[in-house]
Amino acid sequence: MSKKYELLKDDCIEYDGRTLYRIRALRDFRGMKKGDLGGYIEKEENLSHEREAWVSGNAQISGDARIDGNS
Template sequence: MKKFSFTGETKIYCGITLNRIKAEISFGIVVKGEIGGWLEKEGNLNQSSDAWVSGDARVFGNARVYGDARVYDDAQVYGDARVYDDARVYGDARVYDDARVYGDA
C-alpha cells in the first residue's frame, strides 16, 4: 500500500504543476489522512520510508526525499537535490542543483 496519494489540489509554481499530498497510512509521526506539502511527481518522495513533506514545502524536478528526512514550512528542494537519513529542511531553506543534505543535518 502506498503511504501517500495526491489530493487533486494543484498549484502552479514557476511554471511547474505541483500536487498536494495526503497520508494514506500512519507512519513515523504522520497520521493517516494528514495533508502534506507539494510534489511535482510521486518519485519526489519515497513511498516506503518515513520521509515526509509538509506545510507549504515544495519538492520538484528530479529532487528526492527519503529515509527519515522531513521537508516542511516553506522549504524547497529541487533540481537533482537529495534530502535523506534524518535530515530536516525547513523555514525558507532552499536545497537545489546537486546538493545533498543527510545525516542529522
C-alpha cells in the same frame, strides 16, 4: 510495499511552470495519521513511499529533487 501517500489532483499549485500536488497520508507513520495533509510535490518520484520521509506544511518539491529515507 504499500503507498504511504496520494497526490490530490484537486489541490494543486503552479510553481515555475510546473504543477505541484498536495499530498495526503494513506497510513499512519512518523507522527502522521492517515488523512493528514502534507506539502506539495510534482510527481511521485519526488517522495519515496518507503521508510519515514515526508514533505510537510507548504514545502514544495519538484524537478529532479528526491526525498527519501527518514528525511
